[in-house]
Amino acid sequence: MVLWQTPALVMIIGYLLGSIPFGIILTRIAGVGDLRQIGSGNIGATNVLRTGRKGLAAATLLLDGAKGAVAVFLGWRLMGGDALANGGAMAGLMAFLGHCYPVWLRFAGGKGVATMLGVVAALHWPVGLVFAGTWVGMLALTRISSVGGMAAAASAPVAAVALGRLDLFAPMLAMALVVLWRHRANMGRLVKGIEPRVGAKTSREPESSGAETA
Structure with a gap:
């Protein structure tokens, strides 16, 4: 196996691609300032929305999703075959x-x-549809971004099993667990009934307690 086909290289490329902070890059280019000093300080699309720039928030959402999809296709191409x-x-x-x-x-x-x-979505688009539908549906129902995000993440491993893709259950479960862990502060606020809804103004918070999901 040549260098460009090694799992280690695939992992490095995937990590570096995913680590591009599009939210920070876009807001700085737009002259909005340092995203980490706005709202909750999180680098995701929901916090970008707090700048009042809906276009930037949409672009951040798309680019953050795209880097995940591109990483999947690059990993597939570099490993070759039916990998x-x-x-x-x-x-x-x-x-x-x-x-x-x-x-x-x-x-x-x-x-x-x-x-x-x-x-x-890149690994198996039907599961991606379940994920997106759950995210949008729960967000529309509750108007709470964290609820939509956590529900969507939890739906992925369940949908993978239901759709017969047992080979994807482990990575999707791993991602879902990380998403839930990253939302632990949100869970605490949900229990207390103080989790902000989409569109509500929030004071500056540390990243670990941010209200967004992306």
């Missing part, structure tokens, strides 16, 4: 971890929902 469920899943999982724990930002990244959607 979508191993090379693709490996690269996608590392891209997801790169978004959540980017080395450039001292491992303080986003909550991972948008990037997980990109990974899941």
Whole structure:
């Protein structure tokens, strides 16, 4: 196996691709300032929305999802053959971890929902549809971003099993557990009934207690 086909290289490429902080890059280019000093300080699309720039928030959401999908396809191509469920899943999982724990930002990244959607959709689009439908549906029902994100993440491993893709259960479960862990502060606020709804103004909070999901 040549260098460009090694699992280690696939993992590195996936992580580096996932660690690109598009939210920070876009807001700085737009002259909005440092995203980490706005709202909750999180680098995801929901916090970008707090800048009042809906276009930037949409672009962040799309790019954070796209980097997960691109990582999957690169992993698949580099590993070759029918390795979508191993090379693709490996690269996608590392891209997801790169978004959540980017080395450039001292491992303080986003909550991972948008990037997980990109990974899941690239690995098996029917599961991606379940993920997206759950996310949008729960967000519309509750108007709470964290509820939509956590429900969507939890739906992925369940949908993978239901749709017969047992080979994808482990990586999707791993991502779902990380998403839930990243939302532990949100869970505490939900229990207390103080979790902010989409569109509500929030004061500056540390990243670990941010209200967004992406």
